[in-house]
Amino acid sequence: MTSICPEALRGDLLPRIPTGPYARLRAKGAAALFRRAVHGLPLRVEFPDGDVLGAGSATELLPRMIIRDPVAFFARVGGQGLIGFGESYTAGEWTSPDPAAVLTVLAGHISQLIPAALQRFRSVLLPSAPAAELGDRANTRTNIEHHYDLSNDLFGLFLDETMTYSAALFADPEAASWDVLADAQRRKIDRLLDAAGVRSGSRVLEIGTGWGELCVRAAMRGAAVRSVTLSGRQLELARTRVAAAGFADSVRIELCDYRDVRGEYDAIVSVEMIEAVGYRYWPAYFECLDARLAPGGRVALQAITMPHDRMLASRNTYTWIQKYIFPGGLLPSTEAIERTARRTRLRVRGRHCFGEHYAHTLRLWRERFDNSATEVTALGFDGTFRRLWQFYLAYSEAGFRSGYLDVQQIVLDRPEEQP
Numbered sequence: 001m002t003s004i005c006p007e008a009l010r011g012d013l014l015p016r017i018p019t020g021p022y023a024r025l026r027a028k029g030a031a032a033l034f035r036r037a038v039h040g041l042p043l044r045v046e047f048p049d050g051d052v053l054g055a056g057s058a059t060e061l062l063p064r065m066i067i068r069d070p071v072a073f074f075a076r077v078g079g080q081g082l083i084g085f086g087e088s089y090t091a092g093e094w095t096s097p098d099p100a101a102v103l104t105v106l107a108g109h110i111s112q113l114i115p116a117a118l119q120r121f122r123s124v125l126l127p128s129a130p131a132a133e134l135g136d137r138a139n140t141r142t143n144i145e146h147h148y149d150l151s152n153d154l155f156g157l158f159l160d161e162t163m164t165y166s167a168a169l170f171a172d173p174e175a176a177s178w179d180v181l182a183d184a185q186r187r188k189i190d191r192l193l194d195a196a197g198v199r200s201g202s203r204v205l206e207i208g209t210g211w212g213e214l215c216v217r218a219a220m221r222g223a224a225v226r227s228v229t230l231s232g233r234q235l236e237l238a239r240t241r242v243a244a245a246g247f248a249d250s251v252r253i254e255l256c257d258y259r260d261v262r263g264e265y266d267a268i269v270s271v272e273m274i275e276a277v278g279y280r281y282w283p284a285y286f287e288c289l290d291a292r293l294a295p296g297g298r299v300a301l302q303a304i305t306m307p308h309d310r311m312l313a314s315r316n317t318y319t320w321i322q323k324y325i326f327p328g329g330l331l332p333s334t335e336a337i338e339r340t341a342r343r344t345r346l347r348v349r350g351r352h353c354f355g356e357h358y359a360h361t362l363r364l365w366r367e368r369f370d371n372s373a374t375e376v377t378a379l380g381f382d383g384t385f386r387r388l389w390q391f392y393l394a395y396s397e398a399g400f401r402s403g404y405l406d407v408q409q410i411v412l413d414r415p416e417e418q419p
Contacts, residue, residue, distance in 0.1 A: 068093055068095060089390075100363070112259040161182050166271050194216075195300040199222065205226050207268065212239070214227075219250045290414075296413075331405070349412060362393055366394060
């Protein structure tokens with residue numbers, strides 16, 4: 001069994017419920033805003049006193065949000081906004097038979113949940129990311145370890161046999177099931193390798209190893225692969241999996257920051273790694289891609305993206321996902337990727353969007369995670385951690401189900417070098 005970060009096991013990591021006159025004032029304002037916002041939404045919001053809010057009729061089957069402790073719920077939301085909303089779920093102050101359905105409705109109406117006048121004061125009302133979580137060299141490895149070094153066994157409980165922790169590409173997303181998930185992951189990887197032009201003799205750089213499946217599939221084509229990661233746990237298992245597949249001689253996996261990579265490569269691939277870089281360091285990331293790409297080569301990225309206006313609004317504030325899941329990260333927009341690439345010699349030559357596929361991927365992971373509660377507990381993770389991860393997986397699924405988030409495979413090259 002792999003070791004586990006001790007801090008992940010504690011159930012006391014949630015902050016206390018805000019108290020005091022100022023906290024009560026903010027809670028009162030949060031209650032008023034919440035009630036007004038959900039009044040017209042296709043939700044059934046249930047309170048302990050029997051009060052029910054939502055736009056549906058009594059006979060409609062709507063996503064149910066059950067608020068068990070309104071005082072604590074509104075105190076947390078009033079104090080920390082969406083961070084408090086997620087903390088309240090983790091604390092059990094609100095729940096749902098299907099949290100992803102509730103969050104999908106909320107994500108689909110995100111622009112109307114908070115009045116525009118208040119959104120202008122977002123940076124004043126909400127905290128900024130701690131300096132210790134910025135994506136500079138001093139913090140990056142700690143940020144990565146916070147999530148990816150939890151436990152290989154934990155991830156193994158809900159990932160398929162490929163141990164691939166990114167969007168799958170289904171032949172038919174509406175028919176997505178556990179039985180076809182592994183093949184869908186291989187299809188996604190093969191499409192990315194095709195886009196990068198990986199073939200026999202290619203020198204391939206992978207930024208962000210994961211658990212090694214992409215290395216194996218690139219080596220199967222006859223490529224020489226160098227892969228870099230900052231997760232010690234992933235490094236160990238990826239090397240083991242590569243060796244078991246018979247490619248130890250053609251794949252080299254290292255614990256290395258992408259900024260420290262040297263050499264030239266015919267193809268550079270990176271799957272859902274840019275999200276962990278942080279917007280301040282996107283220029284350094286693309287400069288690295290440009291510097292490491294051999295003449296005539298291609299870069300193939302898989303990236304989760306969000307609308308440009310929402311990215312601009314959130315880049316200077318601290319979010320729930322940053323605090324509890326991915327410290328230091330930020331989802332880019334398509335426009336941000338293209339603008340940042342233009343600061344180098346690289347240009348976007350093609351994009352393939354498949355956000356619907358990610359919604360189904362996350363649904364399958366969430367169902368598997370929920371069905372593995374006994375095994376998760378046996379690994380040493382407590383009920384608070386399980387609720388935190390339930391919210392994380394449902395929150396992510398809702399982003400794609402609502403269309404608020406997308407995932408893309410993006411190909412870049414230097415046009416002047418192409419035939």
